[in-house]
Structures are given as structure tokens and as C-alpha cells.
Amino acid sequence: MAKAAPGRAAGKSAALKVTKPHLPKTGRRGTVPHYNQTTDFTCGPSALLMAMKTLQPKADFSRAHELQLYREATTIFMGGPHHGGCGATGLALAAHRRGFRAEVWVNHKGALLSTRPKEKARAMVMEELDRADKAEMKRLGIPFRVGALDIDDLAHENLLLLEDGHCLRQQTLDVCHLAGASEKAEFRATSLETLRQMVAANVGVTLLPTLSVQPPVAQPPSIRLLPFREMAPSRRIAMFWRRSSAMDEFLRRFAESFRALPEALLQPTRPVAASRSEAPPDTL
Numbered sequence: 001m002a003k004a005a006p007g008r009a010a011g012k013s014a015a016l017k018v019t020k021p022h023l024p025k026t027g028r029r030g031t032v033p034h035y036n037q038t039t040d041f042t043c044g045p046s047a048l049l050m051a052m053k054t055l056q057p058k059a060d061f062s063r064a065h066e067l068q069l070y071r072e073a074t075t076i077f078m079g080g081p082h083h084g085g086c087g088a089t090g091l092a093l094a095a096h097r098r099g100f101r102a103e104v105w106v107n108h109k110g111a112l113l114s115t116r117p118k119e120k121a122r123a124m125v126m127e128e129l130d131r132a133d134k135a136e137m138k139r140l141g142i143p144f145r146v147g148a149l150d151i152d153d154l155a156h157e158n159l160l161l162l163e164d165g166h167c168l169r170q171q172t173l174d175v176c177h178l179a180g181a182s183e184k185a186e187f188r189a190t191s192l193e194t195l196r197q198m199v200a201a202n203v204g205v206t207l208l209p210t211l212s213v214q215p216p217v218a219q220p221p222s223i224r225l226l227p228f229r230e231m232a233p234s235r236r237i238a239m240f241w242r243r244s245s246a247m248d249e250f251l252r253r254f255a256e257s258f259r260a261l262p263e264a265l266l267q268p269t270r271p272v273a274a275s276r277s278e279a280p281p282d283t284l
Contacts, residue, residue, distance in 0.1 A: 087129075
């Protein structure tokens with residue numbers, strides 16, 4: 001699965017300034033109770049407050065609770081001189097202590113943002129906290145998953161697909177129907193490369209065959225590739241021709257050239273930021 005990775009604008013001057021509208025501290029937006037974070041470092045605790053309030057209407061919805069969650073889940077340090085943020089493991093443990101079932105999904109195995117601090121001592125503190133959190137999660141049986149996806153994770157996603165006429169389009173639609181996903185119908189690509197560029201432009205997410213993401217095909221740095229963990233969608237490609245075909249000898253040699261391809265070419269690549277599991281040939 002290909003998904004746009006967050007990027008950062010280059011240069012010293014900003015081309016666009018975005019400000020937050022004034023919002024009430026609490027309220028309801030759609031089906032989720034709204035809590036407006038009261039500091040610039042408690043976005044994680046505020047999100048957890050809203051999730052807990054949605055699942056348990058009597059949950060404490062206060063600034064004191066926001067700050068308490070921060071104190072439980074903080075990474076202590078971050079990249080600069082300001083307050084640290086909150087990690088997924090710390091927030092999961094905080095939710096667990098309050099009777100909620102939690103599960104953590106991340107795209108790498110290391111400590112959250114531990115490469116940001118310039119001082120090694122700060123990074124070591126963050127890594128120590130990360131190890132302690134993961135050990136506690138393991139003791140409590142809280143799932144911790146890295147990188148890979150199940151097909152069920154596609155449920156409710158709107159995927160970018162190729163336009164009509166491509167065989168891969170119909171095969172991907174079959175996966176969508178199986179997983180409960182749908183097509184982002186307002187955009188359709190003319191080629192796999194166009195799909196890749198649309199994802200890089202943050203238009204949406206898509207599915208790509210393994211062969212289309214193998215070297216020497218270059219991947220834009222703004223794309224994150226996630227493999228499927230088990231039961232990955234796959235397809236088998238076969239060659240058929242008439243025995244009496246004048247191209248019989250050529251087609252046999254052509255088929256042999258495919259049989260001679262190294263098996264590693266049909267396995268997912270393994271980027272540094274994500275762990276990869278084995279997958280069938282030409283995995284979607």
C-alpha cells in the first residue's frame with residue numbers, strides 16, 4: 001500500500017500562513033465530542049480524551065485530565081528546547097489504565113522522534129522510556145504492531161485506481177470489495193507512475209504491485225510503502241498461446257526468461273522505516 005508521508009516546506013519564508021480558528025474548549029463535532037487542547041504540547045492527550053469520551057460518555061473531560069495524560073505519556077524531550085510530545089506507547093498505557101482496550105500501530109521499531117535531539121543524553125532518555133513502555137505493554141498484553149497491514153485495514157479507505165481498460169484496475173476493485181474499501185472516483189490514473197505521483201502529491205492512497213516498486217524504480221521520498229502482513233492480495237500471471245502459432249518458439253523463450261528471474265525480484269522491498277513480511281509473487 002502506498003501512502004503519502006508528511007513533508008516539510010523548505011526555505012526561510014513561508015508561502016502560506018495557516019492559523020487555527022477560535023474554537024470552544026469543549027463541544028460536539030459530528031459524533032465525536034470535541035476538546036480543544038489547552039497547550040501547544042498536549043495534542044496527543046487531547047485526542048485520547050475525545051476518543052475516551054466517545055466510547056465512555058462519563059469519562060473525565062477536563063484540563064486536569066488532559067495534563068495528567070500528558071504527564072503519563074510524555075517523551076520528556078523532543079527535537080528542540082520546548083516540551084516533549086507524547087508517544088503512542090505512553091498513550092496506549094494511559095488508556096489501558098482507564099479500562100480501555102488499546103492497540104499500537106507504528107511504521108518503525110525505534111523510539112518516537114529519538115533522532116531529533118542534538119544531545120545524545122536526551123535521546124538516551126527517550127529511548128529508555130520507549131523500552132520501558134514496550135516492556136509494560138508486553139506484560140499487559142497490549143498489541144504493538146510495526147509497519148505491515150491486514151487487508152481488513154483497508155476498510156473505509158477511498159483508494160486511487162487506474163482508469164477503465166487496465167486489468168489491474170478490476171483486480172484492485174476486487175480487493176476493495178473484499179476489504180470494504182471503495183474507489184476515489186473523482187481521480188483516475190492513466191498509469192502506475194501517475195498513481196505514484198498522485199500519492200506523492202497527497203491526493204490519496206493506492207495499491208501497487210511489488211514489481212512496480214522494486215529497484216531501479218525510484219520512489220519519491222514523500223511516499224511510504226506498507227506491505228501486507230498475512231494473506232496479502234496477489235495475482236498469478238500466465239502465458240497461453242496456440243500450439244500452431246508462428247511465434248511458438250519465441251514465446252517459449254520469452255516464458256523461460258521469466259522463469260529465470262531471481263525470486264528476490266518478486267518479494268517486497270524493505271525500507272528502513274518499516275518492517276516487511278514475506279509475500280506471494282506480485283503482491284498488491
